[in-house]
Amino acid sequence: MRSIFMKSPSPTRTTPSGSPLHHTFTDSLMEENIEAAETIITKWDSLYGDNDAPYCNIASLFSESNREEEAKQYLSSIKGLQKAMHYLASHQSDSDQLVRAQTLMQTAMKRLEREFQQILKSSRNYLDPESVSTHSSSSRPSVSRSSFSDFDEDDDSENETESIPEVERVSAVAMADLRAIAEAMISAGYAKECFKIYKTIRKSVVDEALYNLGVERALSFQQIQKMEWEALEAKIKNWLNAVRPSVKTVFYGERILCDQVFAVSPAITESCFTYILSEGALALFGFPGNVAKCKRTPEKMFRILDLYEAVSDLWSEIESIFSFESTSIVRSAAVNSLVRLGDAVRTMLTDFETAIQKYSTKTMVPGGGIHPLTRYVMNYISFLADYSGVLSDIVFDWPLSVQSPLPESYFVSPDKDENISSPISVRLAWLILVMLCKLDGKAEMYKDVALSYLFLANNLQYVINKVRRSNLKLLLGDDWVTTHEQKVRKYASNYERMGWSKVIASLPGNPTEEIPTDQVIDHFRKFNSAFEEAYKKQSSWIVADPKLRDDIKISFARRIGPVYKDFFDNYGGVQLMNEMSIVKYTPDELGNYCSDLFFGSGGSGSVSSNSSLGGRSL
Incomplete structure (x- = not known):
């Protein structure tokens, strides 16, 4: 018994020439791998027919009916064939079996090459970029096979795939098949052929x-x-x-x-x-x-x-x-x-x-209305504010360089709001300031000082309105708006003081005080003359913003109306009986005349928005 178990005879076989050949258990396994591979590879090779036949006429190894069994077996046989080839190359490099295995591998790769191309073409609609980008096959592990070797395992995912949309399912399966073929070809040393097919079709x-x-x-x-x-x-x-x-x-x-x-x-x-x-x-x-x-x-x-x-x-x-x-x-x-x-x-x-700085058009806006420069620049800057995020990136490391520092009064922000100190906020605010400084020069072109103040009030109010109604409000902040609203009120007050000073001066300081008749007559005559002169001149002037227009009228009415009414009530009645030409306006008539002011000759304060700053009408 010991001699039987201790002495294991080595099986031998002879070569065609009659010489004995040492044959091991591994040799038998490799032969079986080659035999198994030859069976299925030869079977599918016979289905090709003419190598030049259209791909649509070729039976597909990776069709729905064949994929689970035939494709799995085919790829598995290639793995076995590879093992046999590696073994034979190391131990029997001159063996006829190695030549046989190499021939089979070439046939198999030819088959996979054509299958690879066929899947890429037939699944083109399912492998379009939109379908693929919508989902990654890695997100559907139950559908896709993660590698060439996965074909050795049972795919138990049929129930799981039922809920997956058809396009996604087909796309995932096609990618898995392509991956399995690619891995098989690359592993066998046919990467170049696989690469060539893929890049041509996919490009x-x-x-x-x-x-x-x-x-x-x-x-x-x-x-x-x-x-x-x-x-x-x-x-x-x-x-x-x-x-x-x-x-x-x-x-x-x-x-x-x-x-x-x-x-x-x-x-x-x-x-x-x-x-x-x-x-x-x-x-x-x-x-x-x-x-x-x-x-x-x-x-x-x-x-x-x-x-x-x-x-x-x-x-x-x-x-x-x-x-x-x-x-x-x-x-x-x-x-x-x-x-x-x-x-x-x-x-x-x-x-x-x-x-903006070089803008040199000397045409004055009739009636002190909105200047084309104001319209163009503010529309332009308000559009820029819509791109504040992008502009912040662009100007982040581009500091504002000016000859003089930005006036502290321009930004009144007690809590130093972060928005107003951002690079893009400061830069847009600077552009507005440059324009406002330019408008100061335009205001000096008006011979009537009152009209110049009305011009400044009109244009600054337009600027404020643009800021309020755009993203500039977020960039510049409430303090900026408040500060400039105060400036508008100051301009309006200066206009009122300069434009109606003669009218106000024509009335007595105390309208209820007893004064001689000749002084009463003198006051009425001076008032009539001053009012008519002011009204005639200002009837063509414009206040474009309705609220500002009402504010100016209310302020004017409060300063002149009560004084004139008291004076009229005390002395106008007597004079109406004796001097009809002296008292021309009742308090109500005076109010009606004033309510018609600031619409301009055309009834509005609008002007053309064309500007020499650029060709685009904003």
């Missing part, structure tokens, strides 16, 4: 998706520079509509697909993704930078800000999607566009300030 899908979104590739800086603004603005609008779905759908979806299909090889994932997307991404992210280099005028500011905002908002996605070293050029293109756009905005802000 056409991505290119078509970008084309449908309106992404243009042939626009050089020279071409953009030669465009009329209307044409360029239309292209900017198209770009703005395309950039978000391009990043969040096309680029993101393709990144997910590459990551899933080539999960076994990060190097191939990177190579595929870079080849497929670099061209389109560079065209997309290069466009804003080229626009930023074009001639800069005020009307282009807001489109430049739109471009900056779009790229800035998507930067985290861009950085994540194009995280490979080989796609750093794409990240650089996006960053360069942001830099150029930011530089363009800073230049245009500087040019805008300079244009």
